[in-house]
Amino acid sequence: MEPFERLVSRVVALPVENVDTDQIIPARFLKVTDKAGLGDALFADWRYAEDGTPRPDFVLNRPEARGARILVAGNNFGCGSSREHAPWALAGFGFRAVVSTYFADIFRSNALKNGILPVVLEPEVHARLLRQAAEMPDGEVAIDLHGRTLTLADGESATFPIDPFARHCLLNGVDQLGFLLAERAAIARYEAANPGRVYTVDSGEEGAWIH
Amino acid sequence: MPRSRTLFEKVWESHLVRPETPEAPAVLYVDLHLVHEVTSPQAFAELRARGLRVRRPERTLATMDHSTPTTPRRSDGRIPVTDAQAAAQLAALERNCRDFGVPLFALGDDRQGIVHVIGPEQGLTQPGMTVVCGDSHTSTHGAFGALAFGIGTSEVGHVLATQCLLQNRPRTMEVRVNGRLRPGVGAKDVILALIARIGIGGGTGHVIEYTGEAVRSLGMEERMTVCNMSIEGGARAGMIAPDDTTFNYLAGRPFAPEGPAWDRAVEAWRGLASDEGAAYDATVTLDAGKLSPMITYGTNPGMGMPVDGIVPDPADARDASQRAALDKALRYMGLRPGERLAGKPVDVVFVGSCTNSRISDLRTAASVLRGRRVAPGVRLLVVPGSQAVKRQAEAEGLDRVFREAGGEWREAGCSMCIAMNGDQLAPGEYAVSTSNRNFEGRQGKGGRTFLASPLTAAATAVRGVITDARELVG
Numbered sequence: 142m143e144p145f146e147r148l149v150s151r152v153v154a155l156p157v158e159n160v161d162t163d164q165i166i167p168a169r170f171l172k173v174t175d176k177a178g179l180g181d182a183l184f185a186d187w188r189y190a191e192d193g194t195p196r197p198d199f200v201l202n203r204p205e206a207r208g209a210r211i212l213v214a215g216n217n218f219g220c221g222s223s224r225e226h227a228p229w230a231l232a233g234f235g236f237r238a239v240v241s242t243y244f245a246d247i248f249r250s251n252a253l254k255n256g257i258l259p260v261v262l263e264p265e266v267h268a269r270l271l272r273q274a275a276e277m278p279d280g281e282v283a284i285d286l287h288g289r290t291l292t293l294a295d296g297e298s299a300t301f302p303i304d305p306f307a308r309h310c311l312l313n314g315v316d317q318l319g320f321l322l323a324e325r326a327a328i329a330r331y332e333a334a335n336p337g338r339v340y341t342v343d344s345g346e347e348g349a350w351i352h
Numbered sequence: 353m354p355r356s357r358t359l360f361e362k363v364w365e366s367h368l369v370r371p372e373t374p375e376a377p378a379v380l381y382v383d384l385h386l387v388h389e390v391t392s393p394q395a396f397a398e399l400r401a402r403g404l405r406v407r408r409p410e411r412t413l414a415t416m417d418h419s420t421p422t423t424p425r426r427s428d429g430r431i432p433v434t435d436a437q438a439a440a441q442l443a444a445l446e447r448n449c450r451d452f453g454v455p456l457f458a459l460g461d462d463r464q465g466i467v468h469v470i471g472p473e474q475g476l477t478q479p480g481m482t483v484v485c486g487d488s489h490t491s492t493h494g495a496f497g498a499l500a501f502g503i504g505t506s507e508v509g510h511v512l513a514t515q516c517l518l519q520n521r522p523r524t525m526e527v528r529v530n531g532r533l534r535p536g537v538g539a540k541d542v543i544l545a546l547i548a549r550i551g552i553g554g555g556t557g558h559v560i561e562y563t564g565e566a567v568r569s570l571g572m573e574e575r576m577t578v579c580n581m582s583i584e585g586g587a588r589a590g591m592i593a594p595d596d597t598t599f600n601y602l603a604g605r606p607f608a609p610e611g612p613a614w615d616r617a618v619e620a621w622r623g624l625a626s627d628e629g630a631a632y633d634a635t636v637t638l639d640a641g642k643l644s645p646m647i648t649y650g651t652n653p654g655m656g657m658p659v660d661g662i663v664p665d666p667a668d669a670r671d672a673s674q675r676a677a678l679d680k681a682l683r684y685m686g687l688r689p690g691e692r693l694a695g696k697p698v699d700v701v702f703v704g705s706c707t708n709s710r711i712s713d714l715r716t717a718a719s720v721l722r723g724r725r726v727a728p729g730v731r732l733l734v735v736p737g738s739q740a741v742k743r744q745a746e747a748e749g750l751d752r753v754f755r756e757a758g759g760e761w762r763e764a765g766c767s768m769c770i771a772m773n774g775d776q777l778a779p780g781e782y783a784v785s786t787s788n789r790n791f792e793g794r795q796g797k798g799g800r801t802f803l804a805s806p807l808t809a810a811a812t813a814v815r816g817v818i819t820d821a822r823e824l825v826g
Contacts, residue, residue: 156673156676157676157677157680158673158674158676158677159552159553159652159677161652161789161791163789163791163792163793163794164791164792164793167793167797168418168770168771168772168794169771169772169797171390171418171419171772172390172419172435172437172438172440172441172772173393173437173441174393174394174397174440174441174444175393175394175397176394186792186793186797215673215677216553216673217552217553217556217586220552220553220586220652221488221583221584221789221791222487222488222789223391223486223487223488223502223503223504224390224391224504225391225394225486225504225505225506243553243556245553245556245586246522246556246557246586246588247488247502247503247504247588250503250504250507251504251505251506254504254506254507255506304377304520305374305375306375306376306377306518309375317506317510317518318398318402318506318509318510318513318514320376320518321379321510321513321514321516321517321518322404322513322514324369324370324379324514324516325514327369327370327379328369328379328381328407328514328515328516330369331369331381332381332515335366335381337383337408337410337411338383338384338411338478338480338481339383339384339411339476339478339481339607340410340411340607341384341409341410341411341412341413341455341476341607342409342410342453342455
């Protein structure tokens with residue numbers, strides 16, 4: 142995973158509450174076996190007209206969205222389905238941070254595993270950020286993960302909470318699977334003390350389950 | 353004397369490989385990992401890339417449900433997959449399960465079905481276990497007193513490789529449902545009423561435990577309906593303490609313990625209930641006797657109201673953001689503030705999904721449809737949750753009830769709940785659906801969903817308009 146330390150970028154403002162992962166990437170795009178190319182499906186039903194052409198009034202299709210790496214969304218971003226295709230699509234478009242007043246649990250967890258920083262702001266700061274995005278679309282916002290600060294285009298700065306482990310992993314590009322694999326011995330000890338509750342693999346009398 | 357603990361605390365603490373520290377989350381052991389075709393391919397690819405094996409294939413079970421067709425079998429008994437992309441995804445699961453030794457209930461297997469239907473019906477989901485799946489409705493399994501929650505694909509890889517997850521300990525919320533439900537009001541109405549009350553973010557960061565007389569009186573399948581939609585209130589998991597209802601359901605299921613092992617298990621399971629005086633971080637109380645059949649009017653499951661209610665006015669919203677959200681939802685739904693939903697014509701009625709596709713749901717729907725006809729111009733789609741549910745329904749003649757009423761009787765799968773398999777609404781169509789999500793486009797691009805119970809759905813199919821079932825069945 143690419144480390145995340147500091148990000149300076151224009152923002153894309155999507156001030157909609159409760160953006161669910163079905164909007165971030167509709168289910169018909171989930172019939173894939175890899176992660177590549179999902180950026181094109183990001184917000185597909187809001188972004189494209191019936192004939193597949195981009196809707197010029199949707200924020201991702203406006204010229205100032207090009208190259209922007211920070212999405213500012215409404216409250217409770219990423220609710221609904223657990224699909225990790227949502228952060229894959231956001232990353233595919235180029236986003237590395239999403240700013241909201243709070244995030245749904247599974248989305249936040251998935252985003253962090255893909256190098257996307259979920260930034261939670263107080264409602265007043267969040268509203269100010271949205272106002273500035275409308276008033277000065279070329280203004281840049283700076284996110285500093287070391288200092289846990291977000292600096293608005295007008296120079297005003299706010300801190301944001303992030304749990305120490307998530308911050309450590311992002312700053313150092315640590316992948317969590319590696320961290321878990323290093324716990325092999327502790328896992329083996331747990332298994333020795335706690336026999337399995339169920340065995341999904343048959344003893345063989347009824348034949349293999351796979352056909 | 354040991355301190356009083358909640359059901360959640362007991363299950364959480366007994367699965368800690370390492371407790372949480374200020375620097376790192378807990379390492380939590382997973383007893384049962386359920387896998388399906390949509391959220392697993394990239395996880396298996398990660399294992400391949402790192403040269404890892406599946407640590408505990410015998411604590412893992414895969415099935416095919418999301419992108420599988422539900423169209424009737426051909427004369428040779430096969431279910432053809434005509435969508436090339438879906439076929440490739442299903443083939444990838446078959447290959448991954450073969451290569452990594454993971455048992456699979458594939459399409460065509462007589463145990464195949466929706467992942468959250470087959471776990472319980474096979475007796476794999478048991479009290480006190482930790483259960484995860486790359487699917488947010490894994491909360492369903494909490495009905496047995498398991499700690500069960502949805503995970504992302506990276507975490508599917510973590511569990512495949514280590515049988516563990518890194519987790520921060522969630523907070524707890526008690527949802528106490530006092531009193532008794534009135535006739536015609538069921539589990540789906542309880543959970544829709546709760547989400548309407550707390551909002552779709554109200555449970556974020558929490559595990560819910562459902563308690564109270566009304567919860568105790570629910571059957572296992574109704575309890576699964578309640579826990580299933582915990583995620584729609586933002587909670588990762590919902591749990592219900594196991595009791596005789598739970599044990600009676602589990603007894604004799606294929607993977608449930610037998611003989612002396614069963615007796616030991618039941619004794620241990622009886623100790624899982626929250627202790628007297630155990631504390632929750634939050635408590636919400638509902639009065640069952642005041643609940644009505646519920647229906648949603650908007651584009652998230654929190655936008656719900658009694659079926660005889662009127663659509664709220666954005667002008668009455670708490671703040672500008674909520675006003676904008678409600679206004680957007682009503683425009684998408686094509687509804688006016690103050691409009692009554694009862695009496696509104698619909699195009700489609702869908703009975704199915706991991707929320708409401710079990711045998712008791714189908715019996716309820718059939719009780720309304722028996723001897724009646726689906727209204728002209730309405731399409732009724734009935735999709736059983738598993739092959740086992742389908743066989744049971746056919747043994748009881750329920751399939752004939754649905755067919756003779758003019759409905760479609762299908763193979764098992766997620767179907768129109770997520771519209772990945774060709775079962776979907778056309779743009780602009782209205783559906784009353786027993787599923788769990790009314791998000792924009794969830795049942796097909798441009799489709800408009802009213803979530804409701806199987807009883808309301810069946811009554812709506814008969815009348816062709818949104819109907820309070822109590823008018824039909826008294």
